[in-house]
Amino acid sequence: MAIERKSKQRDAIINELCSRYDHPTAMELYLSVREVIPNLSLGTLYRNLSQLEENGMVLRIPDGSTDRFDGNAHPHVHFKCSICGKVYDLMSFKNDSITFSDEIIGKVNNYSLMAFGECKHCNQIN
């Protein structure tokens, strides 16, 4: 019974993360998942996110004082708007090796890059 409830919470978290592309913080995710699982605690959410990250199912994006989460666990480059703070997917890589100055340094299993600028919505206002 306890295990059943656990996987239900985990499924709800993964479903929510995979259905959105705005790289929510744990708190934003918590508010959305609570609409499906009203008795979800913040501690449970954090525990599930850590487990999902360890299993390679979600990506944790360090974003200053808080972390953001991504249901797309394939390595890809993020773009952060310095005005609204939104994090977008900038580009994805298909190769699993990366080249620096004509020299392959090894097999890259994961990497995280962040580009900074103003997104097209904010850029129009200024």
Ligand SMILES: [Zn+2]
């Ligand atoms: Zn913006």
Ligand SMILES: [Zn+2]
């Ligand atoms: Zn992303």
